[in-house]
Amino acid sequence: MIDNVPILQIDTVWCYFMLRDISWLSMAGVRLAKAREGLERAHGKDSSRVRLLQQGYHPEIPLYLRLQLLEGVVAYHSNQFDKSRKALTSAQAKYLQLQVPDEDLSLLMSMGYTEREAKRALRMTSQDVQRAVDFIGEERRKKAQRHEEDIQRKKEIMEQKRYGKTPLKKAVDMQRLKELVFLGFKKDLAAEALRRNENDFNKALDELTNPETKSMIERYIESKKNKRLRQGVDATIEELVSMGFERSRVVEAVRAFGTKELALNQLMGEPVSDPTVSNNDGIASAAPLNDNMGSSSSLNSEDATPGIDEQERDVEMEDTLVQELTGDALADYDIEVTKEGEAISEYLALLTSIGKQ
Incomplete structure (x- = not known):
């Protein structure tokens, strides 16, 4: 599952967006189209390949949230308001899906897990606390194994x-x-x-x-x-x-x-x-x-x-x-989506104001 290039396309357009530079609008649309095509090729239709490889977990949701947000922004500035609203509404649903309930977060932290571990696990498991615990345990085991392998590799080098x-x-x-x-x-x-x-x-x-x-x-x-x-x-x-x-x-x-x-x-x-x-x-x-x-x-x-x-x-x-020592298989998917949520609300409000005119 090679999705590095599509992720790079999305990250590039995200930089355009953070700079508020709409002069790159046409290029942004091309990049996003290539990103979506590449993700479908890598992840499978409806992310079926990701589900299989990640044992049913959902690491890709933040990535698709950002993609749909950017697609909505590009459509908005291209005066394709219906297309923009559809993309932003879908992105908003994913944003809400990624919101971690305070009680679940507190419960996991009371078990000795860090806030970052708990948030990542709850997002990966669609807020399933028991599966989140299993996820954290598996990630810690993998991290310890990678650490041992890294030490051994360093010794060999x-x-x-x-x-x-x-x-x-x-x-x-x-x-x-x-x-x-x-x-x-x-x-x-x-x-x-x-x-x-x-x-x-x-x-x-x-x-x-x-x-x-x-x-x-x-x-x-x-x-x-x-x-x-x-x-x-x-x-x-x-x-x-x-x-x-x-x-x-x-x-x-x-x-x-x-x-x-x-x-x-x-x-x-x-x-x-x-x-x-x-x-x-x-x-x-x-x-x-x-x-x-x-x-x-x-x-x-x-x-x-x-x-x-x-x-x-x-x-x-x-x-x-x-x-070799700085690898994290889920790092590209572990996105903090606060800014995305603010942008979704901003552009949905703009679409609402256009509809009232």
Whole structure:
């Protein structure tokens, strides 16, 4: 049921109406005709498809209310008064149908539901309190499920990002990665095999089952880990130097204790606890440091990762994630119809005054 384009047409004309710009009148009529045709194609005749997909609920009523109101307004300004009155009268009936009784709203809110939840549920169920309760429960269950799925998807995306990109700038195929892990290969090892083979499962499997190429991949992964460790140590040294300590003393302290906290205690002359304890900076304590530590230029070119840089933002992936985290299937139908109600009354009054002339 794809109704995005018809909804966009209606929203565009609604903007014309809110701006009170009747210069767009002819275009508004064309857009509304296309919207009605598109909605019937998507929703089925008399919204039968919506009823089926939404288990008998009525999410589409506010949308059709707005459509009929706008059709009535366009007809009025085109001097088609009978057509305008018919459209506005139908819109008014839908408006009254969407009015939520205060006692029903209070009852649902007393059960612990929010006002927004209660109003939406009562409108979706034509004011049936019991079905409204069921609707809210189902919506909460779906929301919790989406939340869990979003969290899992976010974890997968961040994990995928950690593995870097293939030479052709593609992300590692997580499904094929799972298949290789299922066969007994370590995840980092399998991911690197897929990355360097453009996600070709068979080629990656060949490399993983070949002792020579497998050993080469393992050495490469180990070099990446060492690179990240050295980068962490370099960052710690630069941070301590920026605090005013002499670089040679900082390098010596970090080499001896491995962590920022312990090195800082030593530099400040405070008692130093067990140097085998690591801190929250994630730098392994007592890490082996060579004489070149303390400068990022000491990194060998062979350690450079051909995939994505550790600090580089993957904007495309982040945008995809954001889109996935902001979904609400009923948001386009959950319209607050107060302004529509005022407009219906206004134009019906104008039609009444014309009829008296």
